[in-house]
Each structure stands twice: as C-alpha cells, then as structure tokens.
Amino acid sequence: MSTPSVTELPLDGLDDPTAGTLGDYRSNSLWRITFRRLFKQRSAVVGGFILVILVFTAVFADVIAPYDPTEVLIGVEDVKKRAPPCIHLLGCPEDQPQHLMGVDGNVRDVFSRIIHGTRISLRVGITTVGFAIIVGTLLGAISGYAGGWLGNGIMRIMDVILAFPFLILAIAIVSVLGPGLTNTMLALAIVSIPVYARVVRSSVLSTREMDYVEASRALGASSWSILFRRIMPNALPPLIVIATLGIATAILETAALSFIGLGAQPPLPEWGAMLARERNQVFSAPHLVFFPGLAIMVTVLAFNLLGDGLRDALDPRLANESRR
Amino acid sequence: MVQYSLRRFISAIPVIFGVLLVVFVLTRSIKGDPCTAILGEKATPEACAQFMESKGLNEPLPIQFGIYLQDLARGDLGESLQFGRPVVEIMLERMPLTVELSLTALTFALILAIPIGIISASRRNSSFDVAAMVGANIGVSMPVFWLGLMLAYVFAVALKDTPFALPPSGRLSPGIVPDPFFEVYGWEIPESGIVAGILTFISNMYILNAIISLDGEVFLDASRHMILPALALMTIPLAILARMTRSSMLEVLGLDYIRTAKAKGLRHRTVVLKHAFRNALLPIITIAGLQMGLILSGAVLTETIFGLAGVGRTVFEGITARDYPTIQGFVLVIAIGYVLLNLLVDLSYGILDPRISLD
Numbered sequence: 001m002s003t004p005s006v007t008e009l010p011l012d013g014l015d016d017p018t019a020g021t022l023g024d025y026r027s028n029s030l031w032r033i034t035f036r037r038l039f040k041q042r043s044a045v046v047g048g049f050i051l052v053i054l055v056f057t058a059v060f061a062d063v064i065a066p067y068d069p070t071e072v073l074i075g076v077e078d079v080k081k082r083a084p085p086c087i088h089l090l091g092c093p094e095d096q097p098q099h100l101m102g103v104d105g106n107v108r109d110v111f112s113r114i115i116h117g118t119r120i121s122l123r124v125g126i127t128t129v130g131f132a133i134i135v136g137t138l139l140g141a142i143s144g145y146a147g148g149w150l151g152n153g154i155m156r157i158m159d160v161i162l163a164f165p166f167l168i169l170a171i172a173i174v175s176v177l178g179p180g181l182t183n184t185m186l187a188l189a190i191v192s193i194p195v196y197a198r199v200v201r202s203s204v205l206s207t208r209e210m211d212y213v214e215a216s217r218a219l220g221a222s223s224w225s226i227l228f229r230r231i232m233p234n235a236l237p238p239l240i241v242i243a244t245l246g247i248a249t250a251i252l253e254t255a256a257l258s259f260i261g262l263g264a265q266p267p268l269p270e271w272g273a274m275l276a277r278e279r280n281q282v283f284s285a286p287h288l289v290f291f292p293g294l295a296i297m298v299t300v301l302a303f304n305l306l307g308d309g310l311r312d313a314l315d316p317r318l319a320n321e322s323r324r
Numbered sequence: 325m326v327q328y329s330l331r332r333f334i335s336a337i338p339v340i341f342g343v344l345l346v347v348f349v350l351t352r353s354i355k356g357d358p359c360t361a362i363l364g365e366k367a368t369p370e371a372c373a374q375f376m377e378s379k380g381l382n383e384p385l386p387i388q389f390g391i392y393l394q395d396l397a398r399g400d401l402g403e404s405l406q407f408g409r410p411v412v413e414i415m416l417e418r419m420p421l422t423v424e425l426s427l428t429a430l431t432f433a434l435i436l437a438i439p440i441g442i443i444s445a446s447r448r449n450s451s452f453d454v455a456a457m458v459g460a461n462i463g464v465s466m467p468v469f470w471l472g473l474m475l476a477y478v479f480a481v482a483l484k485d486t487p488f489a490l491p492p493s494g495r496l497s498p499g500i501v502p503d504p505f506f507e508v509y510g511w512e513i514p515e516s517g518i519v520a521g522i523l524t525f526i527s528n529m530y531i532l533n534a535i536i537s538l539d540g541e542v543f544l545d546a547s548r549h550m551i552l553p554a555l556a557l558m559t560i561p562l563a564i565l566a567r568m569t570r571s572s573m574l575e576v577l578g579l580d581y582i583r584t585a586k587a588k589g590l591r592h593r594t595v596v597l598k599h600a601f602r603n604a605l606l607p608i609i610t611i612a613g614l615q616m617g618l619i620l621s622g623a624v625l626t627e628t629i630f631g632l633a634g635v636g637r638t639v640f641e642g643i644t645a646r647d648y649p650t651i652q653g654f655v656l657v658i659a660i661g662y663v664l665l666n667l668l669v670d671l672s673y674g675i676l677d678p679r680i681s682l683d
Contacts, residue, residue: 043461160342163663164655167621168639172655175643176353252467256625259469260640275470279629282473283481293470301465308461 034237037313044309050302058118065112066098069269073107081107082278082285101291105278106267110288113269114295120270121299124185124254125247131189133243136196137235143197144204145227155201158194166191167253174262181254181270184263188250199242203235237314244307248300255296271296329671336663343659344396348389351648351655358405358646379405392652401656402649406642411653414638416521419657420528421495422634425626426619428531428550429558434612437562441569441608445577446596456566463563468622472556472629479552491549493631495530500545502530505537553630557622561615568611572604606676613669617662 038044057064073079078096083103086092101110139158143151161169173187207213208231216230255272257263259279264270266277271292278288358381359372367375376382380391395402401411444453476492483489491497504527506513514520527533531550534543576582577600585595624636635654642650 156338156342159339160346163339163343164346164659165617165620165662167624168655168658171624171639171643172347172350172651176350248465252465255467256469259467259625260628272467272469275467275473279469279473282477286474286477286481289470289473289477293467293474296467296470297462297465300467301462304461304465 034310034313038309041309041312043305044313047302047305047307047309050298051306054118054122054299054302057115058122061116061119065109065115067109067112069108069113069116070267071108071112073103073109079103079107081105082281082288084285084287102285102287104274104288105281105285110274110291113274114271114291116269117271117274117292117295118299120181120264120268121251121254121296124181125251125299125303128185128189128250128254129192129243129246131185132192132246133196133239135189136193137200137232137239139193140197140200140235141204141227141232144201145208145223145231151201154197158197161191161194164191166249167256170253170257171260171262174257179262179265181258181264181268184254184257185250187257188253192246192250195242195246196239199238200232200235203238204231207231207234241307241311241314244303244310248303248307251303252296252300332667332670336667339663340660343663344393344656345389347652347655347659348392351652352385352388354643354646354648354651358648401653404642404650405647406645406650407647411649412521414650415653415657416524417528418634418638419654420525421632422620422623422627422636424529424531425550425553425557425632425634426616426623428554429619429622430561430612430615432554433558433562433565433615436558437565438569438608440566442573442596442601444566444570445573446592448574453570457570460563460567463559464567466559468556468560469625469629471559472553472626475552475556476629490552492552495546495549495632496542497545497549500542502527502533502539502542502546503537505533508537508539553626553632556629557619557626560622561612561619564615564618565608565611569604569608572607573600576600576604606673609672609676610669613665616665620658620662 038048067073079099081103082105083099085102086096086099088094088098092098099109099111101114104110104113139154143154145151164172170184170187170191173190174183177183177186204227213226213230216226221230254263255270255275258270258272259276261276264273266273274292275289275296278285282289357372358379359375360367363371363375380388383391392402399412401415403409404411404414407414440456444456447453479488479490480492496502504524506523506527511523513523526536530546531543534540534546573596577596582595582600585599586592590599620635623634624640626632627634627636628640635658639651639654641647642654
C-alpha cells in the first residue's frame with residue numbers, strides 16, 4: 001500500500017485569500033475538496049443526477065402523476081383489468097386513454113402508482129438509515145469512549161445482531177412487531193445499527209489518545225464536548241459513505257419484506273408490494289412486475305453510485321490509487 | 325494456530341448464546357396464540373389448555389428457556405407444531421435444498437467473478453473493464469425477487485418452444501423420483517442417528533445425490549430446475565465479488581514487487597496470475613464468506629418465487645403458523661452456521677497468507 005507523497009496531498013485552496021484563518025480553512029476545505037473530487041467521479045455524477053430526478057419526482061408526485069395512485073378506474077374509463085401499457089407516441093390509438101405502464105389488477109394506473117412510490121421509497125430509505133445512524137453513533141461513541149464493561153457489553157450485543165443474516169433477522173423482528181411499513185423500517189433500522197456503531201467506535205478508538213484530544217482535555221473540555229467536537233468529525237466521512245450505501249440497502253430490503261407480505265400493506269403504492277400483488281400474473285401481464293422492479297433498481301442504483309463516488313472522494317488513499 | 329483457533333472458537337460461544345437468547349425471545353414475542361394458529365380458530369378453550377400444557381407453553385419463560393437449552397444440548401430441536409414431526413427431521417428434508425442452491429450460486433458467482441475481476445484490473449479502463457463495472461453496479465442494485473420473476477418469464481414464456489426453455493418452479497419434473505444413493509448401492513444404515521442424518525441430508529441434495537448414484541436422468545432434470553433460482557441468487561454476490569476482485573487486484577498490482585517481477589522480464593500473464601492474484605485472494609475470500617449471509621437472505625426470496633420448499637419457505641410458513649419450535653430451530657441453525665462460517669473465514673487467513681501470524 002503506497003502512502004501518498006507530500007506533493008500528492010490535496011493542497012489546492014491553500015492560497016485562497018477568502019479562506020480566512022487556518023481553522024476555517026481546514027474545516028471548510030475538506031468538504032470543498034470532497035465536492036470537487038465528487039464532481040470528477042463519473043459514477044457519483046450519474047448517481048446524483050438520477051437522485052435529483054427522483055427527489056423531484058417525489059416532491060411533485062401529485063403534479064406528475066396523471067391519476068390518483070389509489071383511484072380505481074372501473075366506470076371512470078374504458079380500460080380492462082391488467083391492460084398492457086398504452087402510449088400514444090408509440091402508436092396506441094388516440095381514442096384510448098393513455099397508461100404509460102399499463103393498468104394493474106385493481107384497475108389503477110401503474111405509472112401514477114410508481115411515481116407516488118418514489119415518495120415512499122425515499123422516505124423509507126432516509127428514515128431507516130437516519131434512525132440507525134443516530135442510535136448506532138451513540139452506542140458506538142459510548143462504547144469507544146467509555147470502554148470497560150459497558151463498552152464491551154454494547155459491542156457484544158452488536159456482535160449478536162451481526163451473527164444473523166440481515167434479512168432473516170429483519171423478518172423475525174417484523175413478525176414480532178406485526179406487518180406494516182413502519183415496523184419494517186424499525187426492524188431494518190435495528191438490524192443495521194451495528195454497522196454504524198462499529199464504524200464510530202473504531203474512529204473513536206483511533207483518535208481518543210491523539211495529542212489534540214489530549215490538549216482539549218487539558219484545556220478542561222467536557223467529555224461530551226471532546227466526543228462530539230473533537231472525535232466525532234473524524235468518523236463523519238466513513239459514516240456518510242456507509243449511510244448512502246445503507247439507504248440503497250434499506251430501500252431494497254423494504255421492498256423485499258413488502259414482497260413477502262410483511263412490509264407495506266395495500267393500497268399503499270409501495271414498489272415491492274405492487275410487485276408482490278401481481279407476481280402470479282407475471283406470465284400473462286409481465287409489465288405489472290417489470291416496472292415496479294425497474295423503479296426499485298434505478299433508485300437503489302442511484303444511491304449505490306453516489307455512495308461509491310463519495311467513498312472515492314472522501315478517501316484520499318483510494319483517490320490516489322485511482323490516479324495510478 | 326491451534327491455540328488461536330481454540331481462542332477464536334471460545335470467543336464465539338457468548339455470541340452463540342446471545343443468538344440462542346435472541347431467537348428464543350423473538351419467537352416467544354410473536355403476536356398471536358399458537359393454539360388457534362395450529363388447531364384452528366374454532367379450538368375450544370379445553371383443547372387449547374391441553375395443547376399448551378402438552379407443549380410446555382404454560383411454564384414461565386425462563387423455565388421454558390431452560391428446558392429449551394437442555395433439549396438443545398441433547399440435539400433435540402423439539403417437535404414442529406404444524407407438522408407434528410421433529411424439527412430435525414424437517415430440517416434434514418428441507419435444508420439440503422437451500423444448501424445446494426446457495427453453494428451452486430456461490431460457486432458459479434466465484435467462477436465468473438474472479439476472471440472478470442482479474443481481466444478488469446489488468447486491463448484497467450478498457451471497454452471490458454467499464455462494461456463489467458457498469459454491469460456490476462446494476463447487478464448489486466437488482467432486487468433478487470424481481471430478477472427471479474423476470475428470469476422465469478423469459479425462460480418459461482418468451483423462450484417457451486426453444487431449446488433454452490427452463491422450468492420456472494419445483495425441484496424435479498413430475499414423475500421423476502430420485503432414489504437416495506445409499507439405497508441405490510444397497511447400504512445397510514441404521515434407522516436414525518447421526519450417520520443416518522448425514523446420509524439423508526446428502527441424499528436430499530438432488531444434484532449431488534444424482535452424481536453419487538450416477539443417475540444421469542435425475543441429474544439433468546434437477547440441474548435444469550436449479551439454473552433459474554441459482555442465476556437469480558448469484559447475481560448480487562457475483563457483482564460484489566467481481567468488484568472486490570478488481571479492487572484487490574489493483575491494490576496489489578501497484579506494489580513494488582510487481583514492478584520487480586515485471587522488470588525481471590516475466591510475462592504479463594505470469595505476473596498477474598502468479599504474483600498478484602495469490603496476494604489479492606485474501607480479501608476475496610473474506611467477502612466470499614460474508615456473501616453467505618446475503619445468499620441465505622436471498623434464498624428466502626428465491627425459494628418463494630420458484631416454489632421451492634427450503635429453509636426460507638419453512639421459516640416464513642412457520643412465522644405465519646406461529647410454529648415456535650420450527651422457527652427457533654431453523655433460525656438458530658442458520659445463525660450458528662453463519663457464525664461458524666465467519667470463524668472459518670478468519671482461520672483461513674493464516675493458511676492463505678503466511679505473513680499473517682495468528683499466534
């Protein structure tokens with residue numbers, strides 16, 4: 001493993017007169033450098049671009065979707081149950097109502113449901129990971145900083161959680177809490193806590209004894225202040241990367257739990273649940289399975305690409321390697 | 325080495341105990357009443373009382389846990405409430421399918437991922453590399469259940485009357501019954517016990533059983549049924565492993581001794597395969613071991629789609645039926661298997677890389 005030579009270290013910005021004092025310069029520039037690097041990463045740009053579209057879709061779902069996601073079109077329009085997509089631009093007769101992704105088994109517009117599903121998936125991903133980060137960070141920080149029986153005890157509990165395959169434990173927890181989207185999110189959050197706790201703990205352990213932390217302690221800073229202002233910022237870069245990739249996992253696993261009937265319940269337009277409802281029709285109406293799955297894949301892909309890009313941008317060692 | 329293995333093994337014991345406790349508490353907290361779930365909604369209170377009594381479900385929880393541990397120590401996982409048969413028996417029937425499916429998926433993922441990763445790394449930024457990495461990114465983002473359904477559609481409907489048509493569900497075509505290999509060879513084996521258990525377990529992996537008993541027809545049929553589930557299940561591990569191989573190779577290819585090897589005038593091929601690959605193998609093995617958890621999770625979904633009665637289906641049905649002993653037994657075996665597998669991966673480091681001193 002090569003260590004970056006001094007000349008390769010990111011020094012751009014040092015001669016920036018607007019950078020202010022040295023303290024400002026350091027705290028600003030890690031992020032500025034990261035952003036600059038991020039924009040050079042093709043995967044991050046593509047991921048970020050898809051994500052912007054997804055967020056836009058989620059925010060303006062009501063405007064974009066031509067129908068209400070739960071509106072049953074029997075008697076409203078002349079469409080058949082599970083009708084294939086009808087797109088006027090692609091030659092579908094103008095006198096038929098347009099359904100970009102067809103009509104589902106309950107005679108609802110699939111496109112509108114997919115659009116509204118974006119909201120659910122983004123919310124699920126962000127809430128789940130947010131909850132897991134908060135709890136995981138607290139547990140990891142306490143475990144690393146306090147050490148002793150408390151610290152060890154916390155990590156042993158984390159080991160037990162990690163001893164289960166992710167989805168199996170999530171299934172077990174949801175079956176205890178009862179099916180539903182909220183419980184699914186809670187279960188997935190619990191299952192992903194150890195990952196964040198471990199990252200934070202190892203960051204805390206590696207910086208706890210550093211001179212600048214010692215200096216803060218000598219200056220009389222409180223434990224909490226040292227922990228959150230001196231130690232935690234070091235854990236931030238890996239946390240951001242893992243969280244971004246974690247959102248992808250959370251969205252995928254929520255869809256999986258919905259698929260086996262434990263997650264979102266009808267008539268919620270959740271992609272996994274939509275897919276599950278029509279899975280027995282895959283041979284006669286494949287479009288009802290194809291589009292929700294595609295939506296899940298594109299969303300997960302966006303977060304994965306962004307996460308990969310962030311990792312390369314935040315980790316100078318890796319960035320260095322990619323220049324080789 | 326022995327000392328280290330022992331130490332690692334002992335440190336796994338508290339984790340396994342924790343797993344036992346978690347599984348026990350979780351199964352007992354599942355909402356609803358096992359009696360009505362098993363005997364039906366119309367079960368009389370008397371029948372229910374008798375049922376709960378006979379299954380020991382009326383005892384206080386700590387005592388139930390104690391009884392559970394005692395039974396476990398004797399290798400007794402209890403009797404399934406819904407099937408009325410020992411859980412171990414059901415496990416011997418259903419687990420082999422999942423093991424066979426998972427191992428097939430992991431093997432093919434490794435066989436494909438390693439060459440892809442090596443070629444990608446040694447021809448960095450070539451069109452092959454870019455295509456492989458775009459493919460890998462899409463692969464990790466794909467929902468297993470969606471991929472499974474789409475594969476079923478393509479191979480069972482779209483390609484129906486072509487030679488590529490594949491069956492979308494089941495393990496064997498109707499009418500084909502595999503004979504356990506020990507019966508084929510006329511072995512005398514005891515009715516029950518560990519030997520019988522292991523032999524039954526192996527014979528329930530239909531492909532392996534067909535290979536051992538040299539039964540071509542069953543082998544072909546079982547393999548054809550295995551292709552689609554294995555394809556669905558291997559996609560994500562394949563993508564992860566290919567990326568891991570690539571980045572691990574890139575790291576090693578940048579080291580000084582690789583330059584030395586090149587400077588000596590060795591062929592590119594020799595340098596990549598003999599000098600770099602062996603040293604890049606370690607992280608690949610770690611990740612491959614960790615994929616087992618992912619594969620097991622994926623197996624739950626894959627089995628649901630392809631109508632296979634394996635571990636995933638059993639756990640899921642057990643939850644619906646509040647079949648405590650079955651869920652407990654299966655989740656426990658999965659978790660302990662997973663812990664031991666990770667232990668094995670750890671221990672393999674010392675063998676694969678002599679630079680790592682375990683003692």
